[in-house]
Amino acid sequence: MEQVKEHFSFGNHRKDDIFLDIKKVFGKILKYWYFIFLSVAACVVVAFFVNRYTHPVYLVNTSVLMKGQKNEGITLSDIFSLQGRSSGGSNLKDEAVLLTSYKLIKSTLKNLNFGISYFIEDNYLLKELYQHTPVTLTLYKTSTNIPYGKQFACKILNRESFQLIDEDKVQNFKFGRTIDIEGFIFKIDLNENAEKYIGNQIIFQVNNIEQLVKHYRNSLSINPISEKSSVLNISITGTNPAKEMDFLNALVKNYIDKDKDEKNYNSKRTIEFIDQQLAKNSDSLRTIEGRMQDFRDQNATLNLSTEGNQLFKDIQELEKQKSSIELAQQYYDYLENSLSSQEGKLEQVEVPASIGLQDPVLNSLVKKLVDTQIEVKSIADDPNELKHNPRVQSKLQTIEELKVNILSNIKNVTATNRITLNDLSRRIGLFNSSLQRLPKAEREYINIQRNYSLSENLYMLLMQKKTEAGIAAASVESDFKVINSAELVGGALKPRPIKNYITAVIVGLVVPIGIILIVYLLNDKVTSKEDVLRLTSIPVIGSIVSAKNAADIFERKAKPNSALSESFRSIRTKLQYLVSSKGDQAKVILLTSSISGEGKTFCSKYLAYLLSITNKRVVLINSDLRKPNVSREYGSIGAGLSSYLAGLNDIQEIINRSPYDNLYLIKSGEIPPNPGELLLSKRMEDLLTYLKSNFDYIILDSAPIGIVSDGLELMKFADANILLVRQNYSLKSYVHEFNELYHSGRYQHIVVMMNDVKSKKLQYGYGYYAEDKKSKKVKKQLEKLKEQKDQLVTTKES
Structure with a gap:
């Protein structure tokens, strides 16, 4: 018995299940390394463009102290009653609301003349020219159609003239002259610092004051430095720190002046x-x-x-x-x-x-x-x-x-x-x-x-x-x-190149790995031998490697040294150990699975063929009476197992020869109305008794036990019951249900066989002794040299 166990992998429920899971998941991740690599590379490229083409955003901050009491000024009440008065300190939240009031911000923006913005293109980015613009646009109040937010390009030709580019329209104008474009009336003057900008395009736009007020109100952040403090921190973010500092300083000054006026x-x-x-x-x-x-x-x-x-x-x-x-x-x-x-x-x-x-x-x-x-x-x-x-x-x-x-x-x-x-x-x-x-x-x-x-x-x-x-x-x-005038706080808030690259790498890793894990966790198919070992306690007899365009054993002879043949030979050897207790008696081997399509017929024929070439008499029976196989190896529908069980034919009439010596076939026959009852009949026992006395191996290609009970009826006749599990096809839930059969004790020698296993390691192991292309080529060259040598010897003798 110990010798038998050495040849099988047993279901474990072991302590290292978690380790196996982690190892398997890690293997899955490594399998798709190229997908992860491409994801990381794509994210890094995106981060590069974000860093390269994002306007830097800076934080500007100022702080204001609010005194405890307000000096309201003298009133006639004080004059006539000769009594002074003062009010308590203001609420910080109320002051924060007043600092962001529409009127205050609007008057501040008008004082700063933020109504017109100037830009220059710098490495595909528009960089704002603040306080150092080479041209100045003056907007006339007589304008009837002001294109707020629309950008115009002004190309400085020389100190006297410029080109105005409005979409596809290009016009030449003189500096200082009034220009009227469909009701948009303005003039452009050249400033003193314009020499270095000759030949460049200066882009300008007229800003809507209402939109500017809305923008600055949303951008302002006002908070006390602590819960009990009377100091307000006023901050704002923007792409031009000098402009934002001027705005904050002007806003605070305007607010203080307004407070005095009140x-x-x-x-x-x-x-x-x-x-x-x-x-x-x-x-x-x-x-x-x-x-x-x-x-x-x-x-x-x-x-x-x-x-x-x-x-x-x-x-x-x-x-x-x-x-x-x-x-x-x-x-x-x-x-x-x-x-x-x-x-x-x-x-x-x-x-x-x-x-x-x-x-x-x-x-x-x-x-x-x-x-x-x-x-x-x-x-x-x-x-x-x-x-x-x-x-x-x-x-x-x-x-x-x-x-x-x-x-x-x-x-x-x-x-x-x-x-x-x-x-x-x-x-x-x-x-x-x-x-x-x-x-x-x-x-x-x-x-x-x-x-x-x-x-x-x-x-x-x-x-x-x-x-x-x-x-x-x-x-x-x-x-x-x-307390502190407006000043720049630290460097740019964004983009942060290092942070973006780190984020890109993390996202590039997490997204594909997450997808792989989700697919793995949601996959309800058996993907490896380890899945079978975790799902059931049934020993695993071996694995059949996947083979592209695998030959039909009855149409074309199998390659003797292929990985597929080697994997079946391994199964054959283990089966001999499994049924060794029967001695020289005939052995009944049944192949079934949970559902259709898991390769029962293919494995049955291949196993029957490999047993027959060991000078053993083998009979292959298609016992799936509900879905008869009409492929070439079984022949057309006619006399078969169903007709014998129904008493229509004798045993000798249903046994057919195959293309191979020692291998015989019994097809399923016509579909009967009562397949379950026929398989339980006395004639089925008589058939097996007769076959045992005339053959060494009886291979039963049974119906799927996960769909109908026919296979279960035949399992009691078998000396070895092989439950077939196909990689990436069989459902884990069905495989888990195999445990009930195994632990019931009603059936002998139940084992699991993996089919269509796509594993390079497994294929290498089975194909180690197979002839590769190089060895075949060398063999042909040696044979050719031998022929040439024989011809030379014959020529000399003559």
Whole structure:
């Protein structure tokens, strides 16, 4: 038994299954090395072109510090209440939104004159000429058809003229002359640095400012350097670092200037309001001064009595209180008229911030209204932003709500002021009644002096507060400070040649290897002997090599030294060991498979032939009654196994001679209606008994056991059952089911034979002793030399 095992490969379920899998997968990968090599080469070529023809992209960065508190500038509320105020620090996220606002970026781009771009071709790439362009294009506002984004080529011929290339049109023009191309009106001037560009083409295009704004808004990245930091990092990527640095510097400067302007807004509105009050008060003061001067000229010796002097002081104090309230009421009226005239409109309402308000609620509402209006105007100057930006829509809703609350508050304050003014007027009236007891001249003098003092005090107060507001406006500082001006960060972000080449190699390896692995994992066919060993415990008797145009054994004699013949000889030898226990008795060998097309008939004939040439009597039976083989070796359909089993013919009538000595054939015959029952009949046993007494080997070419049960019925008669598995054809699931047959114990000597194995190593091993072309050629040459030698000997003898 140990001697028998040496000749078979047994199914393992071994510990090194994983190693075998890895080894097999690695072998598969190596088999397609050329495919992997071509993939890597193609990816490297693509990486080369990407590195060569991609515009370098750079990162430019600047940083801005946002101070903790804002200096809003002085307001009339501060002036009249003598209380300073400041607001908390801004939210960094809000500032980031403002920095990317449509209005701010658009004004920055216009200041930088980015409306026209100039390029020159450099190694098949368009390189932008920024700040060093040899020509300058001036676009006229009278243009009716501006081809935004379209590129024109300007070839400098000399210092006076150039060629303008518009697609296929080529025209010559003079520098500095007006050009009109279908409503596109412009002129081109030659700059001082144009000498080295003579003969070259300068490409220019007019940029759409709206598209530029969109591009820069999307390109900007604004983030705090840390969660608790007040420093914003502002960065942008672009192909021209000098241009992007200028943009960032201009953007930050524009934002800081805008921040100062917003802070000065309150001071400017305060000064405007004071100027209006001064204009009214100046006329009254001049009139009262004239009256006083006239009265003094006429009453030079008049002096006030003690009673008159006291009445003058009391009335003057009440008038001072009344004028302060009236001044505040004038602002309330102004504010109410301003809000009412702008009601229902989206544009900003021009309201001075917190002017002289003693009511803290109204003061807070007015300030919030002004701040919100300024923020909306900063974020969205574009009508589309006003309609579609949810943030802007929320702010507009807040503005309308604030207007309603302010108007309601003004009505309440106005009602309170009326009550206070009526009380002051009543008290002043009582003092005026007391004045009636004084002499007429003294009474008139007190009235004139009272009006003059009131007007003079109000005028001096307004002048003082105007000066304070001007000083406050001049001292306003921005809440933002530039820490680092825009600078280039590192080298080019892309392309990165080394990274691209590494990526190309990785992709070139991963893609083909991935495809190979996917095909391998999804392959449900048996591809090697190792697959059989993993799928089943049945021993493998050997492998039949694949042979192109393999000869039909009954049509043409097999080559005795071919790899195919050697592989069958190996199987023959192992079979002898397998059935050696039968001694000199006849041996029954059955060949079957899981499905049709796995080579049962071919292997049956070849094996039968090789057994017959060892001086053994062999009979080959086509026992597939459901699909009779009508090929030449079996002859045409007629008397055969089915007719014998059905009792229509005798044994001698169905046994046919073959072209070879010692080899006989029994064909299947006509297709019976009950093949399964016939194979189980007593006549089948009688046939095998008779054949065993007259032949050495009985080869049964059986039906596939994966389709019908006929083959299983015959396996119990066989001394050796060969299950055929064809490489890249047989299904793994069917091969795995062979285990059930093997472990059932009902059948003798079940083995697996691999067919159509495409392996160079296997073919070399089987064909080691075969005659190759070179040996045949040498043999023919030796035979020819021998013939020539014999002819010479014969000639000499004669």
